[in-house]
Amino acid sequence: MTLMKKTAAELQALLHNREVSVKEVTEDSFKQIAALDGQVKAFLALTEEEALAKAEALDNSSQESRGPLFGLPIGIKDNIVTKGTVTTCASKMLENFVPVYNATAVEKVNEAGMVSVGKLNMDEFAMGSTTERSAFQTTHNPWNLDCVPGGSSGGSAAAVAAGEVPFSLGTDTGGSVRQPAALCGVVGMKPTYGRVSRNGLIAFASSLDQIGPITRTVEDNALLLNAISGVDHRDSSSSPQQVPDFKSALTGDIKGLRIAVPKEYLGEGIADDVKDKVRASLKVLESLGASIEEVTLPHSKYASPTYYAIATAEASSNLARFDGIRYGYRSENAGNLEEVYTRSRAEGFGTEVKKRILYGTYALSADHHEELYVKAMKVRTLIAQDFASVFENHDVIVGPTSATTAYEIGGVAQNQLTLYANDILTVSVNLAGIPAISIPCGFSNGLPVGLQIIGKHFDEALIYRVAHAFEQATDFHKSTPSLGEGTN
């Protein structure tokens, strides 16, 4: 029986009672990865030597010096920089890039006593929603290896779902933590913008990106968010807002809470099986004492075009730094400086990245700036106002995370606009900067369905309270995929 399917509390009890050592826990994670990752393909790089050295050091450390997540293994999405460990963003552009510092979130998980076991696959530069757009490999959904894990944090979600690690970090620009969490049947939180430092996160769209924890249970998720939250002087967009103890929010009591359900989230384009599971989940929340009321978010249908205008504009600016000069890929075919830029970027970036840079450049151009980019920023205001209006009379918003369950690899990627339409459920949250979680709420044809719980700015504690109450009343989080060769 693997240790990787135990919760943080269970693992820490074993570690505290010295029934297992950190080294044994770490070795178990690598054993699971060796057994399963040939099928799942979640990891791009493993750091076994460093991890085992750290595990031994932790085993020899004093009781007093132990951090709150002492001895627990974690995987890191490959757009979060790790000192001395290659960080590629799943792009040929950064294939050999070895950062010289750690992201603040990585420093924090290290300080909490966690052991990083490696870097996780993703869509190139976090641009995509299937993890098929990695330059190196396609990650497979542990529930059905023919299906995508979602994206762009598909590696982070699949590694946790498969039981390779109990914790991972993902990043969410338009749903990239929540959607893969939903498709892989795990818990993924997109915190309030500014809650977690973005220092060391390789930027895609700076006003939307946020690092978030992926775990198997709500409690584990709250513990990891505790560890990585807080103001950081190296990130001027990180918030000085006080960080509460998210674990203490897990009371199980949601009596009297007012839950809003946007009619747009259960309307056209959402699969019937997903709607059924979400409606059944609403009944569970009602039975726990919450009240449910239908509301409207009238600008939802404009969320995707708004998101694509803003995200690509910011991406076109952020990705200008990849010029083949100071780090990253440099073309061998360049005869002069201009060609170093143009050919390095042509050869180093994949199709999706080039497409977004091109559209973002168009959105920011003198001729289209007002009609597209500024217009999108105004619609963004209206989308944020829709949420603020609902939160005047409701505590949280609940709906599906993804319009469908996981789809076959190669199946939907051809129809990009269908994928954009699916984003309606998640991107609005990033545009408004508010927090949201995805938790498992059922299965359809053996594939997980995700329930999304959205809250006000900095109200993650209430989101966790609702999510935990639902989790305690149901058994969905206890199901795990049965991958043949693992040590399940």
Next chain:
Amino acid sequence: MTKFTTEDVHYFANFAKIAFSDQEAEVFSEIISDLVEFGDALKEVDTDNIEPMTHPLQMFNVLREDVPQDVLDRDEMLASVKEHEDGMIKVPNIL
């Protein structure tokens, strides 16, 4: 439908500093045309008197004393550089 032409691809690619072959320009002109049409949906939203939202939260300046601090090690930084000499980055001839 707004058509994003192959000439448009080359025009905007020049700003984005990405080389596209004529064949690639054909492919990308179709893809970007779809996106431009997708973005056109925003035109129907009434945004008169609406302020653009540039950032999800109120931003504050972060200031510190202007005191010299340790910076990243030059040799470590240069380890990521394709070509360097005497502590400087080498690039092809500019002139």
